[in-house]
Amino acid sequence: MVTRRLFTKTAVGAAAGTILTACGPRRLYEVPRDKLKLRIAEMERKYKEEYGKDVHVSDAGPIPGVRFAYALDLSRCIGCRRCVYACVGENNQSRDPQIQWIRVFQMEKDRGVDFSHSTPYYQPADVPQEGHFYIPVACQQCENPACTKVCPTGATWKEKDGIVVIDYDWCIGCRYCMAACPYGARHFNWTEPGLPVSDLNTNTHYLGNRPRPKGVVEKCTFCIQRTRAGRYPACVEVCPVGARKFGNLLDPKSEIRYIIENKRVLVLKEELNTVPRFFYFYAT
Amino acid sequence: MIFLLCLCGALLATNGVRSPSAATTETAVAGEHIEVPPPPFSDGIFPCSNCHASMKPNRTRRQLTFMHTDIVLKHDEAHRWCLDCHDADNRDFLHLASGERVSFDESYRLCGQCHGEKYRDWRAGVHGRRVGYWNGPKGYLLCVNCHNPHQPRFKALAPKPAPHRPTRQMTLNEGH
Numbered sequence: 001m002v003t004r005r006l007f008t009k010t011a012v013g014a015a016a017g018t019i020l021t022a023c024g025p026r027r028l029y030e031v032p033r034d035k036l037k038l039r040i041a042e043m044e045r046k047y048k049e050e051y052g053k054d055v056h057v058s059d060a061g062p063i064p065g066v067r068f069a070y071a072l073d074l075s076r077c078i079g080c081r082r083c084v085y086a087c088v089g090e091n092n093q094s095r096d097p098q099i100q101w102i103r104v105f106q107m108e109k110d111r112g113v114d115f116s117h118s119t120p121y122y123q124p125a126d127v128p129q130e131g132h133f134y135i136p137v138a139c140q141q142c143e144n145p146a147c148t149k150v151c152p153t154g155a156t157w158k159e160k161d162g163i164v165v166i167d168y169d170w171c172i173g174c175r176y177c178m179a180a181c182p183y184g185a186r187h188f189n190w191t192e193p194g195l196p197v198s199d200l201n202t203n204t205h206y207l208g209n210r211p212r213p214k215g216v217v218e219k220c221t222f223c224i225q226r227t228r229a230g231r232y233p234a235c236v237e238v239c240p241v242g243a244r245k246f247g248n249l250l251d252p253k254s255e256i257r258y259i260i261e262n263k264r265v266l267v268l269k270e271e272l273n274t275v276p277r278f279f280y281f282y283a284t
Numbered sequence: 285m286i287f288l289l290c291l292c293g294a295l296l297a298t299n300g301v302r303s304p305s306a307a308t309t310e311t312a313v314a315g316e317h318i319e320v321p322p323p324p325f326s327d328g329i330f331p332c333s334n335c336h337a338s339m340k341p342n343r344t345r346r347q348l349t350f351m352h353t354d355i356v357l358k359h360d361e362a363h364r365w366c367l368d369c370h371d372a373d374n375r376d377f378l379h380l381a382s383g384e385r386v387s388f389d390e391s392y393r394l395c396g397q398c399h400g401e402k403y404r405d406w407r408a409g410v411h412g413r414r415v416g417y418w419n420g421p422k423g424y425l426l427c428v429n430c431h432n433p434h435q436p437r438f439k440a441l442a443p444k445p446a447p448h449r450p451t452r453q454m455t456l457n458e459g460h
Binding site: 063079082085100103120122123124127227231232236239241245251258259262263 | 409411412418425430442448449
């Protein structure tokens, strides 16, 4: 006999199952290749209409045998914010209202790494300032990301090469991920992004720097449009002191492995077990 | 004489580094020649032999008063002077402590004599800026593209503008 309780249980189970199946995290790549090509062609046509420029949207997948990691030399960083603006230029963030994926915190040397006594709003004539050091923070590309777990639509997930990505077409703007992220790495488009056509970077990726609509969350993707093509992220190349290092964690000859094996390395908020793939180190 | 354009030099040189000719694929091995951009000479200063060829070397340690007075040595100046690095017999070269001549393109070998740890890190791609491909050709910079050899301390820079402070509307967006 079907009791009311059994009926409810079954119904709830079925509903949950449907939702979970429909919103599985790898959904984008379950789309057949030819269908995805059509979707991208349509996307590029719309961008052309909107911006009057040919925008290339890449669908490059993870490279087998590659696990990206990043390292930043705290003994070198002078807090000049060149990385912040190179990132904005590369990744088509909104200029007004301002969205920046990298935030550089100025710390007091006497206190050490202490975010509660840091400020991102420093503006002296020259940096570094006496008695201070600097910690740039962006997405830590966690091995065990808190942000992806809370997404109700499965719009954000970790790729096989370790990059945590967002599918802007599935993001509903609930911002749970922003609350879950312990690094403040996710940013929300409260308005239609203010991106002048002249500033548009036309080399984009589906899961990265393609122009975003209003109402979606965005974050650092290790410059997925560059790094999946073998290049260094924009912030690495612009850093005037060479503090930023990037490479394949699985390649024993990479800079990253050299750093981890030879330098003093730390991650932020290690106790949260997010297992960041963004390492801070001291070269000296 | 190498003259520094410090950051400007580094930035200019970067453009040159992107060409495939100035790239190396693997982490460099000790002593191996590394492709680097040209040293940031001041205009018209190189080759040094243009002037020095007809001059008799004066090996006496002294304060220069006739030429190169704009160079202020702040690099262990108590113990060094010009001819500890610059070769007196062939002015277009530097020389190592062993007396071996090295060209200005290989000045990293000279720097590496004292700064061995930095030299090792630089060869591994960990000290200094690199551009190019994480899995392919990489562009290096010479030590002197970022550090003035006569005053090697990295110069302070003006920071780019601070981020906007959150407005009421943006408060949630800026939480951390």
